[in-house]
Amino acid sequence: MTPQAVVFDIGNVLIEWQPERFFDGVIGEGRRRAMFDAVDLHAMNDRVDSGETFQDVITEVAEATPDWHREIMLWHDRWLDMASPAIDHSVRLMGALQARGVPVFSLTNFGIQTYDLAATRYPFLRQFDRDFISGHLGVIKPNPAIYQAVEEAGGIAPQALLFTDDRTDNIAAAAARGWQTHLFEGSQGWADRLVAAGLLSAEDAK
Incomplete structure (x- = not known):
């Protein structure tokens, strides 16, 4: 899918x-x-x-x-x-997806005040289509409740969500709910996965 x-x-x-x-x-x-x-x-x-x-x-x-x-x-x-520096290639991939009309959500373990602080340095944190920030939700990954919140608020079937995270426990929790997943081990691997999923061209993913 x-x-x-x-x-x-x-x-x-x-x-x-x-x-x-x-x-x-x-x-x-x-x-x-x-x-x-x-x-x-x-x-x-x-x-x-x-x-x-x-x-x-x-x-x-x-x-x-x-x-x-x-x-x-x-x-x-x-x-x-x-919390530094930004991973510039990943930030470009986020923008490229949105330029193609693909909704991009955050799903992050982040404090309320620290997220606001980070956004002063990294404006792209205010550019997600939907934000799912643990501090506001009161639950952190890999608790299943935080993934359920994404499914319910986003209105997208689990099988139609593609999620990347650098922690295996967070990935496993998403996969258990039927999400498509990618263990982030570097931005190029993530770029390749987005191309393979048909969401970006190789040129867009640079």
Whole structure:
């Protein structure tokens, strides 16, 4: 079936998201490893992505962990430096699909405040045909409820959705609902998949 809409994850699909790399550059790999061993920073981020207030969550964790207070606050103060850079080829693919009249949805684990912050640097985040942002929905991938929200609000059969994400668990959850899926391992592979699906020409997918 030719997809009727394309669904993009954002982190590591349209924007690089590598907190470990950021902290390696700021405090050094050794201290970064020690901090990530001492504090579950990804669980902290999941709270933000689930809809809790960005500043409140980061401040709470920092104050509860005084040995790492300064470093944890960098997650708040320099968040845009962590969510960087854009993956330009993927952004072009998004625009090319829309230019061909293919609806493009986001389906992303993203906080309410952090999404608004990211959009100040990346205007394409305001250009989706439909947004499905976990912070607003109150549920994160790979919970089946977030995929159900896309199906119900988008009004498109699961089999007619083509979804890309960089995480295998998120892909597996979509596939279990009958979605067409693509594990994102680089923008060229995604471009090739869009061409194979008949949504873009090879020229459009460059």
